Amino acid sequence: MIRPFDEPIYVTRPLLPPLDALQGRLAEVWSSRWLTNAGEQHERLGAAIGRYLDVPQVSLFNNGTIALLVALRALGIRGGVITTPFTFPATPHAISWSGARPVFCDIDPVRLTLDPARVEALITRDTSCILAVHVYGIPCDVNALQDIADRHGLKVLYDAAHAFGTKIGGVGIGNFGDASMFSFHATKLFHSAEGGALTCRSASLRKTFDDLKNFGILSQEEVSGIGINGKMNELQAALGLAVLECVPAELERRRAVIARYRERLEGIRGLTVVSEPGGVESSCQYFVVRIDPVSFGCSRDTVFDRLKHYNVFARKYFHPLCSTYDAYRDLPSASPAHLPVATRVVQEVLCLPLYGTLPLPAVDAVCDMIRHIQTHG
Numbered sequence: 001m002i003r004p005f006d007e008p009i010y011v012t013r014p015l016l017p018p019l020d021a022l023q024g025r026l027a028e029v030w031s032s033r034w035l036t037n038a039g040e041q042h043e044r045l046g047a048a049i050g051r052y053l054d055v056p057q058v059s060l061f062n063n064g065t066i067a068l069l070v071a072l073r074a075l076g077i078r079g080g081v082i083t084t085p086f087t088f089p090a091t092p093h094a095i096s097w098s099g100a101r102p103v104f105c106d107i108d109p110v111r112l113t114l115d116p117a118r119v120e121a122l123i124t125r126d127t128s129c130i131l132a133v134h135v136y137g138i139p140c141d142v143n144a145l146q147d148i149a150d151r152h153g154l155k156v157l158y159d160a161a162h163a164f165g166t167k168i169g170g171v172g173i174g175n176f177g178d179a180s181m182f183s184f185h186a187t188k189l190f191h192s193a194e195g196g197a198l199t200c201r202s203a204s205l206r207k208t209f210d211d212l213k214n215f216g217i218l219s220q221e222e223v224s225g226i227g228i229n230g231k232m233n234e235l236q237a238a239l240g241l242a243v244l245e246c247v248p249a250e251l252e253r254r255r256a257v258i259a260r261y262r263e264r265l266e267g268i269r270g271l272t273v274v275s276e277p278g279g280v281e282s283s284c285q286y287f288v289v290r291i292d293p294v295s296f297g298c299s300r301d302t303v304f305d306r307l308k309h310y311n312v313f314a315r316k317y318f319h320p321l322c323s324t325y326d327a328y329r330d331l332p333s334a335s336p337a338h339l340p341v342a343t344r345v346v347q348e349v350l351c352l353p354l355y356g357t358l359p360l361p362a363v364d365a366v367c368d369m370i371r372h373i374q375t376h377g
């Protein structure tokens with residue numbers, strides 16, 4: 001007999017620093033009477049994020065979506081942008097808002113990120129950029145994508161919304177491509193309630209990001225470029241600084257949760273855990289399983305619905321595919337026939353609850369529920 005949880009168990013809960021740690025920083029903001037526009041907290045957070053991500057250039061933003069828009073404008077992206085349909089709506093929407101056009105490309109069946117073998121066939125004279133997503137924090141095949149981009153003179157922009165702290169062979173993931181976007185939304189491992197960042201290696205590109213997020217203002221006398229308001233304010237930055245101090249401990253707890261899931265889900269027929277390739281340091285942003293309906297015995301949707309009865313709110317990130325949205329389904333690249341892997345994968349993935357305060361007995365209970373659903377439906 002499986003007993004539902006008394007309280008809902010969500011896919012994630014925000015990491016909350018001790019309130020007094022935040023209050024101390026807010027007191028500094030109050031005494032400075034400086035609330036936004038590159039204040040003291042903002043500057044400190046930018047430097048701290050640069051050190052944490054091990055990237056030379058960081059520009060903070062009010063959210064990840066505006067950061068993506070600014071990156072696309074700064075890189076002069078127009079025409080076709082090759083991207084994945086297996087992502088959050090912000091990715092193709094940012095392309096469209098910038099006046100460019102998403103060109104959907106299928107994903108790799110294991111990494112679930114853009115499949116480099118499929119990218120080249122989609123490149124035309126109109127293509128200007130590859131916008132790839134490190135989905136669930138799993139790194140794209142950055143070398144293969146860069147190689148294609150170099151051969152065709154394309155920019156490479158990474159949506160690293162889920163990849164805070166991910167490293168490939170010890171190198172911070174924000175160092176790859178022309179630039180990378182990180183989201184600091186409340187649901188992310190590191191957050192500032194809302195927020196985001198662009199990282200890159202080029203100091204002049206970072207200066208362009210800084211100018212564009214501040215309306216293109218260069219000085220009181222000069223405005224250059226069509227900027228926007230993408231600034232992170234001091235309250236966000238103060239929260240970010242307090243949260244950042246808690247990230248190492250949160251990561252340790254999440255690793256324990258992940259290890260427990262792996263142990264307790266081991267050997268379930270038709271269920272596989274989505275994992276990073278070797279040599280990758282994980283962001284521990286999501287814990288994702290794939291359910292093969294034939295060998296598991298019922299569909300991912302059945303597991304999702306049954307878990308809800310037990311008060312467990314898993315998520316089907318990123319179902320439905322972006323290519324099926326009204327805005328995109330008529331694009332030639334959006335045809336499911338061109339996206340067979342993504343079309344299959346999106347029916348199989350399920351993100352199980354993952355956050356540091358999730359008790360290990362709750363993990364055990366979720367795993368028991370999944371076993372029970374397999375046997376009894």
Ligand code: T4K
Binds near residue numbers: 065317
């Ligand atoms: N690119 C990618 C690949 C992304 O995944 C995202 C955002 C972006 C770009 C854009 O970055 P931002 O502009 O957002 O910085 C959430 C987040 O809102 C979104 O940031 C994130 N991706 C996406 C994957 O997840 P929803 O619609 O699933 O959020 P929601 O409100 O359903 O929250 C999920 C669960 O989290 C809730 O069931 C309970 C828990 N929760 C949530 C919030 C907001 C809390 O416990 N407390 C909270 O305050 O989009």
